[in-house]
Amino acid sequence: MNEIGGAPLFFLEFGDIVIYFSPFTITLFLLALVFSVFVLVSRPERQIDIAFGADAFYAKVISLSELKFRRFMSIACGLACMGAMVTGDLFDFTLFVSLVGICNVGIVAAVKSRHVQNAAYQYGLVALAGTVPMFAAAAMVAATTGTLSMLELAEGTIQVPLAARALLVLGVMGEGMAPFYAAKAEMFRAPGAPYVIMCSLSSLLIFLRVAEVILVL
Amino acid sequence: MIIQKISRILSNFDNILPLFAAACAVMSIITLISLPLAYHEDQLYPKRIVPGSTLNPYDRGGPPFTQAEIHSQYPENSPTAGYVTAYLTPFSLFLSEYTSYMGTTIVAHPGGILDEILYNTRGLDTVVEPTILFIAFAIAAYIFRKGGDE
Amino acid sequence: MNPEFLLGSVLLLVGTIAAAFPRPRTYLNRLINLEISAWGLLLLMLSYNEALALLTFGGVSALTVYIFVRVLQKKEAAV
Amino acid sequence: MWNEYSFGLAIAFACALIGFAALTRERDDLHKLLLIDLVETASLAVIALIGTDLAEALILPGLVVGIAELLALSQIYLTKEGYQQNPVKGLNIEVMMRSPAPVILSTILVVYGIILSGFTGGGIAGLGVVFFLMSRSFTGDFHVLEIASGISWALWVAAFFVFMFLPGWWYFALLGAAIGILLKVITKMSLVGAMWGETE
Known part of the structure; x- marks a missing residue:
């Protein structure tokens, strides 16, 4: 059995879907947890525009409902990240990743700026297109190996087709990794500091996790 | 510099989707080239058709309230797997006794192989899935309510 | 390979071509051509006896049409 | 080696390539x-090709994820293009507004959906409700819908935990999950x- 992040310390069984905590996944899980708590307790920034050539500046007003909505989306994104970090089932992993993708869209879509909304729309299209290779990859793994559990696949007795692995990576990239990340950078123009951090943090976490998944398969 | 050029193309987010679509198209070609793939015969939750059964195409056996055999990944993790499949509500029992073409209706009514998979053995999938539904519809509803008044 | 499988594959492929490169390139034309590939998928599911998935796909694709028609109506009202 | 599965995959990926x-x-x-x-x-075709009961269990989430994201994106599209305020005509055909046909059709769909329950039932009953609301050009209260779906989500997650931690109560959990997810959808x-x- 090839182990990347150390031997699993303990398992949490939900029927066929077994969540496992190895030193690697537990680190990522804690990171996501810390940031979710951080988002929950922190107060949002107030963006201030300075008018050039004059001594004036004006603060952008963010309505309370918008604030609540974006905080809710950030926390959902954090929870989705936590799930994606520790799940031990391939299809479950793809579902969690697409949940992260839609939450990221939600964090910025509430902002009332046409530029930001256009970026959110383009990113949402990529995220939706990314589910196609992801689900296809999970289905191909199920059909060619007869299982979806990462723990079974890590035994190394059955070879996962290379095409399925590549499709999985491509799909996860579509949900918010470089180079398709650029649209997200554009979304950062949206005001509200602690919430947009969740966007970039989720990409980082998912990048690390998908590397482990690919190496384990 | 080529890197500068690439980063300039990428920084315009209108180019992101065409780029991703092109990557997916290339990946589809690679998959097509690698094609004949062996189908693993020993699948989880296999399908089988019992000729003449009123529960077709979903007859997975088992008299009511005894455990049917379900080929799941970790049978030891779901001790009640197989009960749900064997169970018929009074209404489905009525349907199964008097009609022979309602198998799909019966299996979708509480108690059936799909409920077994979706709620019991692979329940976490189904937890995540309504959550995606919830988030997406929340976004749509929020924008619908607030998007208009500016 | 049973006839449903073959017919479904053909419809899926034909419908995809029709929807990807519709002749008058209008939204409505593309939306209608999408139905052809959906029929292909339905036949494919039928050949594997996936009746429940078939039923749900039928309902959900009807809703997809509602969503798109709503967007088109709003867009058209702007012109 | 060119079995039915590989043939189907070839078709599906050719479609993906064209798209x-x-x-x-x-x-x-x-x-x-x-x-x-x-x-x-x-x-979805690639998933359907697995051809087992698992395939169906994977198709249902895949489908619903697709439609949910589609609705969210279409709404973002309308807002960003500034079409949000435009009126939608609805099915404003005189016959539709008065005739009993929408009521009867919707009732059939909703009753059948409730009998089915679960994902499939929710989808079908939902279709009936949508058809009815459209034909009567209804402008309703959103909050009620959102609260109802939140409660049904909680019901369903509670049922899931019963399945996992109190497996002896599987019958209770089954009914809770089926009804919760029906209401939710x-x-x-x-x-x-x-x-x-x-x-x-």
Whole structure:
């Protein structure tokens, strides 16, 4: 059995879907947890525009409902990240990743700026297109190996087709990794500091996790 | 510099989707080239058709309230797997006794192989899935309510 | 390979071509051509006896049409 | 080695290739959304090719994820293009407004959906509600729908934990999950019908 992040310390069984905590996944899980708590307790920034050539500046007003909505989306994104970090089932992993993708869209879509909304729309299209290779990859793994559990696949007795692995990576990239990340950078123009951090943090976490998944398969 | 050029193309987010679509198209070609793939015969939750059964195409056996055999990944993790499949509500029992073409209706009514998979053995999938539904519809509803008044 | 499988594959492929490169390139034309590939998928599911998935796909694709028609109506009202 | 599975995969990926190739050249934002709906069909075909009961259990989430994201994106599209305020005519055919046909059809769909319960039932009953709301051009209260769907979500997650931690109560959990998910999907779908009308 090839182990990347150390031997699993303990398992949490939900029927066929077994969540496992190895030193690697537990680190990522804690990171996501810390940031979710951080988002929950922190107060949002107030963006201030300075008018050039004059001594004036004006603060952008963010309505309370918008604030609540974006905080809710950030926390959902954090929870989705936590799930994606520790799940031990391939299809479950793809579902969690697409949940992260839609939450990221939600964090910025509430902002009332046409530029930001256009970026959110383009990113949402990529995220939706990314589910196609992801689900296809999970289905191909199920059909060619007869299982979806990462723990079974890590035994190394059955070879996962290379095409399925590549499709999985491509799909996860579509949900918010470089180079398709650029649209997200554009979304950062949206005001509200602690919430947009969740966007970039989720990409980082998912990048690390998908590397482990690919190496384990 | 080529890197500068690439980063300039990428920084315009209108180019992101065409780029991703092109990557997916290339990946589809690679998959097509690698094609004949062996189908693993020993699948989880296999399908089988019992000729003449009123529960077709979903007859997975088992008299009511005894455990049917379900080929799941970790049978030891779901001790009640197989009960749900064997169970018929009074209404489905009525349907199964008097009609022979309602198998799909019966299996979708509480108690059936799909409920077994979706709620019991692979329940976490189904937890995540309504959550995606919830988030997406929340976004749509929020924008619908607030998007208009500016 | 049973006839449903073959017919479904053909419809899926034909419908995809029709929807990807519709002749008058209008939204409505593309939306209608999408139905052809959906029929292909339905036949494919039928050949594997996936009746429940078939039923749900039928309902959900009807809703997809509602969503798109709503967007088109709003867009058209702007012109 | 060219079995039925490989043949089906070849068809599905050929469809994905055509769809993505068209997507590469597309510039119009709404056409992009339609084309993505097209490639989703190809990915569902790949899942369907597994051909076991597991395939169906994977298709249902895949389908619902697709439609949910589609609705969210279409709404973002309307807002960003500034079409949000435009009126939608609804099915404003005189006959539709008065005739009993929408009521009868919707009732059949809703009753059958409740009998089915679960994902499938929710989808079908939701379709009935959408059809009814559209034909009567209803402008309703959103909050009720959202609260109802939140409660049904909680019901369903509670049922899931009963399945996992108190397996002896599987019968109770089964009914809870089936009803919870039915309500959840219906309320979400009827949101589509309610959004058909004007902004509040």
